[in-house]
Amino acid sequence: MAGPSFSSSSRARSSSPFSHRRPLSSSYSSSSSSASSFMNGRLIPRSSPSSVSSHFTSSGGIPRSVTPSRGRYDPSRNRGPIGYVSADDVIVDAADVPSSGDSITVTVRFRPLSQREFQRGDEIAWYADGDKLVRFEYNPATAYAFDRVFGPLATSQVVYDVAARPVVKATMEGINGTVFAYGVTSSGKTHTMHGDQSSPGIIPLAIKDVFSIIQDVINDLLDPTGQNLRVREDAQGTYVEGIKEEVVLSPGHALSFIAAGEGSESSKTETTGLRRKEGSYINKSLLTLGTVIGKLSEGRATHVPYRDSKLTRLLQSSLSGHGLVSLICTVTPASSNMEETHNTLKFASRAKRVEIYASRNRIIDEKSLIKKYQREISSLKQELDQLKRGMLTGVNHEEIMSLKQKLQEGQVKMQSRLEEEEEAKAALMSRIQRLTKLILVSTKNTIPGCLGDLPSHQRRHSLCEDDKLGVLGETQPLIPEIEGVVGDPISDSLDQLHEKRQRPLSKFNEEQSSSGMTISDQIDLLEEQVKMVAGEIALSNSTLKRLLEQSADDPDNAQVQISKPSLSPTRMQLSSELQVQSLEREIEEKRKQMRVLEQRISESREASVANASLVEMQQTVVKLMTHCNEKGFELEIKTADNRILQEQLTKKCAENNELQEKLLQLQHQLHSVTSEMPSSTPENFLLEEIGELKIKLQYMEDENKKLNHERLQIVAQNSELLDENHRLSEEATYAKELASAAAAELKNLTEEVTKLSLQNARQAKELSAAQEFVTSRNSGVGIRKYSESRNDVIKLGRKGRPASRSSDISSSLYDDAGYWNPDMDAIKMELQARKQREMALESALAEKELLEEEYKRKFDESRKREAALENDLAGMWILVAKLKKGVLGESDLNFDARSSNGTDLADDMKENKHDHDSIIPKDIHVTDRLIKPINDQLNQNFELEPLLSRLKLFLLLGQKQCFNNLQNQVTPPISIPAYFYEII
Numbered sequence: 007m008a009g010p011s012f013s014s015s016s017r018a019r020s021s022s023p024f025s026h027r028r029p030l031s032s033s034y035s036s037s038s039s040s041a042s043s044f045m046n047g048r049l050i051p052r053s054s055p056s057s058v059s060s061h062f063t064s065s066g067g068i069p070r071s072v073t074p075s076r077g078r079y080d081p082s083r084n085r086g087p088i089g090y091v092s093a094d095d096v097i098v099d100a101a102d103v104p105s106s107g108d109s110i111t112v113t114v115r116f117r118p119l120s121q122r123e124f125q126r127g128d129e130i131a132w133y134a135d136g137d138k139l140v141r142f143e144y145n146p147a148t149a150y151a152f153d154r155v156f157g158p159l160a161t162s163q164v165v166y167d168v169a170a171r172p173v174v175k176a177t178m179e180g181i182n183g184t185v186f187a188y189g190v191t192s193s194g195k196t197h198t199m200h201g202d203q204s205s206p207g208i209i210p211l212a213i214k215d216v217f218s219i220i221q222d223v224i225n226d227l228l229d230p231t232g233q234n235l236r237v238r239e240d241a242q243g244t245y246v247e248g249i250k251e252e253v254v255l256s257p258g259h260a261l262s263f264i265a266a267g268e269g270s271e272s273s274k275t276e277t278t279g280l281r282r283k284e285g286s287y288i289n290k291s292l293l294t295l296g297t298v299i300g301k302l303s304e305g306r307a308t309h310v311p312y313r314d315s316k317l318t319r320l321l322q323s324s325l326s327g328h329g330l331v332s333l334i335c336t337v338t339p340a341s342s343n344m345e346e347t348h349n350t351l352k353f354a355s356r357a358k359r360v361e362i363y364a365s366r367n368r369i370i371d372e373k374s375l376i377k378k379y380q381r382e383i384s385s386l387k388q389e390l391d392q393l394k395r396g397m398l399t400g401v402n403h404e405e406i407m408s409l410k411q412k413l414q415e416g417q418v419k420m421q422s423r424l425e426e427e428e429e430a431k432a433a434l435m436s437r438i439q440r441l442t443k444l445i446l447v448s449t450k451n452t453i454p455g456c457l458g459d460l461p462s463h464q465r466r467h468s469l470c471e472d473d474k475l476g477v478l479g480e481t482q483p484l485i486p487e488i489e490g491v492v493g494d495p496i497s498d499s500l501d502q503l504h505e506k507r508q509r510p511l512s513k514f515n516e517e518q519s520s521s522g523m524t525i526s527d528q529i530d531l532l533e534e535q536v537k538m539v540a541g542e543i544a545l546s547n548s549t550l551k552r553l554l555e556q557s558a559d560d561p562d563n564a565q566v567q568i569s570k571p572s573l574s575p576t577r578m579q580l581s582s583e584l585q586v587q588s589l590e591r592e593i594e595e596k597r598k599q600m601r602v603l604e605q606r607i608s609e610s611r612e613a614s615v616a617n618a619s620l621v622e623m624q625q626t627v628v629k630l631m632t633h634c635n636e637k638g639f640e641l642e643i644k645t646a647d648n649r650i651l652q653e654q655l656t657k658k659c660a661e662n663n664e665l666q667e668k669l670l671q672l673q674h675q676l677h678s679v680t681s682e683m684p685s686s687t688p689e690n691f692l693l694e695e696i697g698e699l700k701i702k703l704q705y706m707e708d709e710n711k712k713l714n715h716e717r718l719q720i721v722a723q724n725s726e727l728l729d730e731n732h733r734l735s736e737e738a739t740y741a742k743e744l745a746s747a748a749a750a751e752l753k754n755l756t757e758e759v760t761k762l763s764l765q766n767a768r769q770a771k772e773l774s775a776a777q778e779f780v781t782s783r784n785s786g787v788g789i790r791k792y793s794e795s796r797n798d799v800i801k802l803g804r805k806g807r808p809a810s811r812s813s814d815i816s817s818s819l820y821d822d823a824g825y826w827n828p829d830m831d832a833i834k835m836e837l838q839a840r841k842q843r844e845m846a847l848e849s850a851l852a853e854k855e856l857l858e859e860e861y862k863r864k865f866d867e868s869r870k871r872e873a874a875l876e877n878d879l880a881g882m883w884i885l886v887a888k889l890k891k892g893v894l895g896e897s898d899l900n901f902d903a904r905s906s907n908g909t910d911l912a913d914d915m916k917e918n919k920h921d922h923d924s925i926i927p928k929d930i931h932v933t934d935r936l937i938k939p940i941n942d943q944l945n946q947n948f949e950l951e952p953l954l955s956r957l958k959l960f961l962l963l964g965q966k967q968c969f970n971n972l973q974n975q976v977t978p979p980i981s982i983p984a985y986f987y988e989i990i
């Protein structure tokens with residue numbers, strides 16, 4: 007299927023052998039009901055009150071090969087209560103699109119009240135009640151239901167979408183279809199079918215649709231010269247004889263033809279005063295259409311008077327159910343047209359009852375047909391065989407006769423089919439030839455340089471053919487008729503040629519182009535002629551020479567035997583002198599001719615040089631003209647396309663404006679609503695939410711960066727602190743050592759002091775004993791006591807001597823002879839010094855202990871800070887992960903102004919003018935819960951630190967698998983709260 011074609015009934019008939027066939031493609035035809043019909047039923051006599059219709063039909067496939075498979079009529083199927091209904095009737099929703107085996111799609115379109123109707127006080131009499139009902143204002147019980155009712159505000163695009171597009175689409179799938187508008191005058195048929203620039207109707211929309219489906223379209227158009235087209239029928243249905251086809255290349259192109267068909271119809275009818283006549287035809291056609299629809303809607307097999315009007319004949323194949331039919335009834339709501347509208351509605355209602363059985367056309371190719379016929383022949387042969395066998399076995403006579411009859415009928419049928427096929431084939435062939443010719447002509451005309459670029463040998467070839475038929479053919483008799491000087495054909499042809507050369511160049515070129523002979527061809531011809539004349543001169547010369555020789559040899563015998571058998575005896579008897587003279591004259595004559603020819607050749611050469619450029623120029627001009635025509639044609643198409651585009655653009659602009667207005671309105675509304683309830687509308691909420699999320703994300707990223715920076719700082723601080731800690735530990739160890747040394751010394755000293763005190767006490771005792779001795783020297787008791795005391799001292803002194811540090815003191819207690827001689831002052835001083843040393847050591851120890859405590863406190867603090875920051879970081883990571891996953895719930899966005907590290911973030915955020923409170927999760931302590939076990943473990947075991955740090959990192963990053971793997975390496979395993987697993 008090449009595509010749809012457009013046809014109209016007011017085109018001339020053609021004698022094309024294929025003219026009685028419908029086009030090889032889907033066809034689009036538009037006509038009114040009248041004899042001199044036109045596109046879209048535009049011809050409505052103002053005086054005529056009658057309804058008119060406008061329609062387009064489209065058929066898919068090749069009717070010749072169409073095999074319509076009709077469905078069975080089933081009245082119970084798909085019959086909604088479409089038609090007249092009472093107000094209480096239940097309206098069943100009819101299918102929006104026509105379907106096979108269904109009824110005609112009937113839609114009703116109301117137009118708005120016109121200015122005139124309004125001014126004269128018309129009221130709304132009929133109106134669209136919903137999109138299925140038409141109701142009577144003055145009696146609401148009167149209502150009609152249809153497939154669809156379009157109110158006065160419905161656009162043609164909507165009407166097209168519902169009422170026509172399914173038909174157009176089906177056409178593209180090979181199902182015939184018809185869309186026609188029906189309605190009283192001024193009810194809106196033209197507006198619906200044709201429309202205008204701002205609101206294109208069904209026809210332009212259909213064309214556009216068709217072109218969007220296919221690229222190449224064969225278009226049947228009205229022939230402006232045609233009158234009185236005949237509607238004919240064949241086995242495939244009704245067709246308009248002599249329909250003209252045009253190839254169209256774009257929607258614009260198709261529309262331009264339609265427009266042309268319309269610019270010719272109106273002028274014709276205006277000027278020839280055919281309107282009245284048209285009106286009467288239309289009335290007749292519509293009357294018949296009403297009758298036909300009425301008959302069809304009865305569903306009985308009665309005679310349907312299709313043939314009574316051209317309109318019904320044209321619509322016959324559509325109405326008789328071969329294709330889809332969409333009827334658009336246009337009505338006015340005006341009360342002044344109340345009755346007409348009612349009639350239209352009744353008509354539409356009746357039409358709705360017509361059943362259609364649209365079926366897809368099948369294209370059967372030649373091979374399939376041959377196969378089909380072969381099958382039929384073989385079955386017939388079988389029948390024949392059976393017949394023969396029957397004859398042999400004694401089948402009764404009647405049976406044989408009936409079989410014979412059948413066979414004959416079959417043969418006749420076959421014969422007629424074959425003939426039909428032959429006919430169709432011939433028609434096709436002729437059409438193909440015609441089209442090929444057209445293509446060739448058009449190619450010839452359109453391909454620039456086609457003729458001029460022909461190779462010279464081709465030109466020569468054609469010349470030779472011309473030569474045979476023309477100039478050379480005339481020159482041939484010259485050779486035998488040597489004396490044919492009178493009426494010399496060469497001269498004639500040369501004269502003709504010369505004459506031609508003398509003519510104005512344009513004329514010359516015209517002839518040249520018409521005969522296909524160029525100057526170079528003519529020069530070739532002249533050269534050939536020169537050669538021939540030269541040959542003739544040579545022949546004459548040799549004859550002359552022979553004659554002269556003979557006369558010289560035998561002057562008495564003047565008889566000359568001319569070798570030429572054609573020469574008459576009388577001539578042969580001429581005197582040799584006369585013959586010689588004649589020959590000489592002839593030779594002279596030929597030479598003259600030759601000179602003339604040579605001169606003409608040289609002139610022709612000169613002329614060819616001069617003309618060549620002119621010819622070339624002319625050819626270029628012709629080419630340019632052709633090109634120009636093509637471009638003009640393209641321009642027309644483009645203009646038409648442009649117009650459509652402009653229409654679309656205008657429409658789009660209008661839509662755009664409307665949308666913008668709506669947008670403004672909406673924005674305005676939104677604004678007003680927002681000002682009342684700032685966050686109540688979903689748009690607001692979403693916008694806010696998006697904004698918040700963006701801010702949060704940004705803040706998170708910033709915070710993350712900050713935290714990372716801080717973390718790095720903390721790590722650096724930590725390492726510093728660790729160093730310091732190490733140093734302090736060393737110092738503490740040293741201090742401890744010192745302290746223990748000091749303690750040991752103190753102990754020794756204490757012991758020594760005790761000893762010394764004891765010694766001192768003893769010495770004091772000894773001293774008092776000695777004093778007593780001195781006092782009692784005079785008595786024996788005193789000396790003995792002194793001796794005893796002295797022995798004790800000695801014993802003591804000797805015992806105490808090993809103590810190294812007390813040696814000084816001891817030594818100060820004895821003289822060189824080892825006798826007790828205590829230097830009390832020295833001892834006292836020594837003791838004093840020792841005490842002082844002891845005190846200093848004790849204070850240093852206390853100081854060191856204080857320092858150690860201070861460092862330890864600082865270290866703990868930094869650890870805590872680090873943990874807190876890590877907690878914050880963990881919180882952030884979790885939040886970021888949630889945001890990325892898009893699982894951030896309301897609860898996550900409940901925030902606490904204070905983070906775990908004690909920073910008052912709320913204050914910071916207030917300073918930043920953003921409501922950053924919201925980014926710190928309330929349940930930030932969760933991270934404490936997560937990290938705490940690890941931190942505890944870390945605090946307990948410093949060796950595990952690298953492992954645990956990694957563990958923490960995996961935990962924070964939510965890498966469950968890595969975390970689990972690593973966790974197994976930690977002994978004892980860390981217990982992780984279930985919450986963590988929920989998060990990751």
Ligand SMILES: Nc1ncnc2c1ncn2[C@@H]1O[C@H](COP(=O)(O)OP(=O)(O)OP(=O)(O)O)[C@@H](O)[C@H]1O
Pocket residue numbers: 047048049050058116117118120158189190191192193194195196197198336
């Ligand atoms: N649906 C519509 N919306 C707006 N205007 C409309 C509509 N239908 C028709 N009109 C207007 O009503 C007027 C008559 O319409 P239109 O010429 O299409 O009627 P018509 O049936 O073709 O008439 P006629 O039978 O005389 O050809 C026109 O001005 C047309 O623009």
